[in-house]
Amino acid sequence: MSMSDAENTADEKAPDAGGLSRRGLMGLALGAGATGLVVGAGGGLVGGQAFAREQQKAGMDAAAATGGIHQPGITTEVQEHLHFASYDMMARTTRDDLAELLSDWTYAATRMMQGLEVSASGAVNGSPEAPPDDTGEALGLPASNLTITFGFGPSLFDQRFGLEGQKPAGLERLPAFLGDDLDPLRSDGDLCIQACADDPQVAVHAIRNLSRIAFGRATIRWSQLGFGRTSKTTADQSTPRNLFGYKDGTANILADDTAALDENVWVSASEGPAWLAGGSYLVARRIAMLIETWDRTRLAEQDRVVGRDKANGAPLSGGDEFAAPDFSAVGATGKPAIDARSHVRLAHPDMNGGIRILRRGYNFVDGTTDLGRLNAGLFFLSFQKSPDRFITLQKALATDAMGEYLRHVGSGLWAVPPAAPSGTSIGAGLLGA
Ligand SMILES: C=CC1=C(C)c2cc3[nH]c(cc4nc(cc5[nH]c(cc1n2)c(C)c5CCC(=O)O)C(CCC(=O)O)=C4C)c(C)c3C=C
Numbered sequence: 001m002s003m004s005d006a007e008n009t010a011d012e013k014a015p016d017a018g019g020l021s022r023r024g025l026m027g028l029a030l031g032a033g034a035t036g037l038v039v040g041a042g043g044g045l046v047g048g049q050a051f052a053r054e055q056q057k058a059g060m061d062a063a064a065a066t067g068g069i070h071q072p073g074i075t076t077e078v079q080e081h082l083h084f085a086s087y088d089m090m091a092r093t094t095r096d097d098l099a100e101l102l103s104d105w106t107y108a109a110t111r112m113m114q115g116l117e118v119s120a121s122g123a124v125n126g127s128p129e130a131p132p133d134d135t136g137e138a139l140g141l142p143a144s145n146l147t148i149t150f151g152f153g154p155s156l157f158d159q160r161f162g163l164e165g166q167k168p169a170g171l172e173r174l175p176a177f178l179g180d181d182l183d184p185l186r187s188d189g190d191l192c193i194q195a196c197a198d199d200p201q202v203a204v205h206a207i208r209n210l211s212r213i214a215f216g217r218a219t220i221r222w223s224q225l226g227f228g229r230t231s232k233t234t235a236d237q238s239t240p241r242n243l244f245g246y247k248d249g250t251a252n253i254l255a256d257d258t259a260a261l262d263e264n265v266w267v268s269a270s271e272g273p274a275w276l277a278g279g280s281y282l283v284a285r286r287i288a289m290l291i292e293t294w295d296r297t298r299l300a301e302q303d304r305v306v307g308r309d310k311a312n313g314a315p316l317s318g319g320d321e322f323a324a325p326d327f328s329a330v331g332a333t334g335k336p337a338i339d340a341r342s343h344v345r346l347a348h349p350d351m352n353g354g355i356r357i358l359r360r361g362y363n364f365v366d367g368t369t370d371l372g373r374l375n376a377g378l379f380f381l382s383f384q385k386s387p388d389r390f391i392t393l394q395k396a397l398a399t400d401a402m403g404e405y406l407r408h409v410g411s412g413l414w415a416v417p418p419a420a421p422s423g424t425s426i427g428a429g430l431l432g433a
């Protein structure tokens, strides 16, 4: 993002604005600068409210800016970095506050995904007497394929906002799974935002500014940084490796496999509720990986646990990385070539009634533990058309040989609405906004 003259001109003509010129926004920002920030319903300062009004005025079009009926950041070619944040609505906020927040978020997210600042006055062109609209650390950086994806958690549908009647049947906190060691401070949340980009500073800038816009209405409950994608969503992408050193994402659902996406990822109109048609469900699991224990494990045992060859990612039944695993194949010792308890066998669609999920997780390393071990793992993210699909898979993994090296410490489930139709905000179908 840059404040160069050339880009200012581009900004003025940006198709995202739907007639919203840079000068138009500048007037708004000057108004905010002159009157000071607005005091919101929650009692806090809410600079973002101005965005909502401007968005309505200009008919901001998130769907046009990001393309298609689905939100970006699901089938989008997986970027290298993640900043994920979970939010809770503040006490005493109203349905109108929620609608306004989603409107402001839609506006700012749509701009940032185009490489623009959160408002036209941005980091340096507002009133010197007011805090800048944009925090500025992405000035001069390109959009870096930033995608911003919003989700609604089960708790959003309690009595606070009058949404009880629109709660999808399956949108409940995930059940306890064998071996869970969940930290409530790393789990759940009314709302979530997944920001993915090829530059970590761009992803962090997005979450930072969206959190700031939420001021007085929603607060961050927890957040997670991720580096190094652990999946792929296009055939052109190489298969990355996770922190166990294995190729991860080989059998993922790809963006061009529309049949598999319709079958496994997108909520159809008949599956309902209507406001979620074209959306999906997002599961997040912070999975700690016992790296030091794994690193002391023999290579052959590591391969047995995964069910694939560490060198090339091929199933242990033979062939190349993309060969279908043959679970009936027998190895030299007369035992199954792919162990019955291997991760790949237990997670395979053949063992789970054909269920597939779209995985989009990232590695994380959050320093070291008190014992001097790497506080590291996989921030597992998956999209599926119903929560019970993830639940079925996670239950099937109860006997996973990999489980010995993993600890699930965070968890969340959110309904991911479709992209905002033209001139509306994310979740418009839910809130009628
Ligand atoms: C409940 C779903 C899953 C969790 C949780 C999970 C955690 C997890 N996985 C790996 C590493 C690999 N997973 C691989 C394949 C794979 N994993 C799941 C599901 C979960 N994984 C599925 C559905 C699949 C695909 C199965 C198939 O169709 O063949 C692989 C193999 C390569 C690949 O296809 O991606 C690896 C490696 C880790 C390290 C982990 C938790 C930290």
Ligand SMILES: [Fe+2]
Pocket: 343, 347
């Ligand atoms: Fe897996």
